[in-house]
Amino acid sequence: MTPLLETSDLQTFYGDFQALFGLDFSIAEGETVAMIGANGAGKSTFLRSIAGLNTQKKGTIRFAGEDITRLRADLISRRGIALVPEGRVMFPSLTVEENLLMGLGTDRAGAWTLKKVYELFPALTSIRHSSSVRISGGQQQMVAIGRALLTNPRLLLCDEISLGLAPKITNDIYACFSEIKASGTAIMLVEQDIVRACQAADRFYCLLEGRISLTGRPADFGIEVISRSYFGTGDHHGLA
Numbered sequence: 001m002t003p004l005l006e007t008s009d010l011q012t013f014y015g016d017f018q019a020l021f022g023l024d025f026s027i028a029e030g031e032t033v034a035m036i037g038a039n040g041a042g043k044s045t046f047l048r049s050i051a052g053l054n055t056q057k058k059g060t061i062r063f064a065g066e067d068i069t070r071l072r073a074d075l076i077s078r079r080g081i082a083l084v085p086e087g088r089v090m091f092p093s094l095t096v097e098e099n100l101l102m103g104l105g106t107d108r109a110g111a112w113t114l115k116k117v118y119e120l121f122p123a124l125t126s127i128r129h130s131s132s133v134r135i136s137g138g139q140q141q142m143v144a145i146g147r148a149l150l151t152n153p154r155l156l157l158c159d160e161i162s163l164g165l166a167p168k169i170t171n172d173i174y175a176c177f178s179e180i181k182a183s184g185t186a187i188m189l190v191e192q193d194i195v196r197a198c199q200a201a202d203r204f205y206c207l208l209e210g211r212i213s214l215t216g217r218p219a220d221f222g223i224e225v226i227s228r229s230y231f232g233t234g235d236h237h238g239l240a
């Protein structure tokens with residue numbers, strides 16, 4: 001199957017500092033893939049590189065057959081890649097609904113409408129006119145996901161959804177991924193929480209100091225082997 005997104009030998013830099021070293025990654029249409037790794041492993045850098053926000057890079061990024069390595073971030077968004085950034089990032093002077101409507105900036109048609117987002121996250125309905133900074137962290141995360149969905153992405157990039165949220169709230173938010181997946185959207189989950197990521201994903205990549213240390217299907221390895229790879233204390237299996 002042709003991948004929806006594929007990176008070949010992706011290297012990303014911050015000035016002289018190299019953060020990513022030759023990453024080969026792929027995700028198919030409708031697939032859910034997790035990128036797990038400890039603090040500083042390079043997960044956010046990887047997402048930002050795909051979204052066109054990190055421009056100091058080498059290698060190739062292809063999306064739906066097109067080389068998007070050098071494409072501007074706004075054009076990448078128009079192609080159908082949406083980023084839910086780490087820390088949620090609200091427009092503080094806007095209400096919940098106005099924040100959601102910012103997602104309508106692209107003119108991509110698709111299944112996701114404001115009504116559908118409220119159906120996915122009913123908790124947002126009663127606070128739609130509230131200030132987006134007066135709501136809980138979990139509600140802000142729902143707004144951030146909903147805003148990204150309103151661009152009708154083919155690929156949704158989620159950066160550490162669970163960060164700073166109580167487990168119960170995180171469970172509620174993770175529950176939405178089956179519905180998003182059912183809509184046909186491919187999902188890439190960046191996570192520090194190995195168990196949660198492996199439960200949600202069809203496949204995973206483990207990132208260690210800017211390199212892929214393990215990849216495959218969670219069930220083929222088990223949490224113990226994946227954890228060793230995550231912390232850099234195990235053999236490197238499953239690499240292409």
Ligand SMILES: Nc1ncnc2c1ncn2[C@@H]1O[C@H](COP(=O)(O)OP(=O)(O)OP(=O)(O)O)[C@@H](O)[C@H]1O
Nearest residue numbers: 014017019037038039040041042043044045046192
């Ligand atoms: N703007 C920047 N300038 C210089 N170095 C950076 C910058 N952003 C990230 N880095 C470095 O790049 C490496 C990867 O960082 P990145 O934020 O991608 O990791 P991460 O896996 O997402 O970590 P976290 O879970 O803490 O967000 C780290 O060594 C980090 O210090």
